[in-house]
Amino acid sequence: MKIYDDITPALKAILFHFIRGYTVWTSFIVPIEKLEGIASKWAEAYGTQLPAWKRQDRKEKKLATAVALAAPVISRPGMRQVMLMATEHALTMPKASDWSREQWLTRLPEFSEFVMVHEPREGAEYAWSWRIQERVLDGLQRHLVALVKAGDVGQLKHETTHLVQLYPLYGGVRRQIRRMYRGAAKLWTATRKSNWPGPDPERLPMMIGFRKDPGVVAGAKRAGEFLIFDGR
Structure with missing residues (x-):
């Protein structure tokens, strides 16, 4: 499970995974001390710690594969929201498998106070x-x-x-x-x-993407891993 210290890169990661085929999901909020146990459970049941090439191999064989992440909860410092995202093949895995027992959601992902x-x-x-x-x-x-x-x-x-x-x-x-x-x-x-x-409503900060050095763009500041530009 990828654990983020900031919600901004977590939302970016969800977009990244969704676009790459991880379109079914489940998510819930837990105390921070439970993260390790959930990460271990998901790694064993769904292979969330598999390297990218192994996940791609499973996708090509039309087998379910999954990724997992966790991020802070706004205004609840002791809690974390966890998300498990899987390919659509999770919906057709054998009934005796862990995949079939999961309550997968097929609507567009929701995380924290946001919806994709x-x-x-x-x-x-x-x-x-x-x-x-x-x-x-x-x-x-x-x-x-x-x-x-x-x-x-x-x-x-x-x-x-x-x-x-x-x-x-x-x-x-x-x-x-x-x-x-x-x-x-x-x-x-x-x-x-x-x-x-x-x-000024017409000059709100805006996302401009990822950079290693925020100094390459005038007026930029770091928010998580993103740059925020105080522009139009």
Whole structure:
């Protein structure tokens, strides 16, 4: 099991595995001290520690293969979310096998507060990305409206800035937050008759990919293994 210290590279890894055929999955949250036992169990039952070439060999033979990962849970420091991802052949393995006893999910992966999506980017080209789950987004929007109505400039600035630092700004997430901040900025301007104190919705940080040296891109900073660019 690959254990990540940051959710940003964990989400990237899930995208990576999904695109490469690991399209069925199961996931749950456990205390951090249980990770070792789960990793051992999955390694024995599903071969999650097999080298990449052996997994590829199994895929070519139409045998199930799996990968596993774990990452921190937002606001729950003692917990970790684990995910087991497998190829579609897991659904047709013999009934007596461990594979058949697993409760595999076939919908698009969900991890932490995010759900994978296939949606158009700003250039109308489709791409796999992440979005904030609707139930979470609804709560964020209600809270933001309450902050605007309360009129506390300091608190509003702190919480809106913290959100874009906390959440990995994959394209889908970034577009959601931009729309949310646009609406909040309009409400603030209309009710407070002053400039929006939060981050500029048109200049939110953006993912630009992996680099060994963040200094190669002006204005970039590290978030997990990703670079975040404070640009448009």
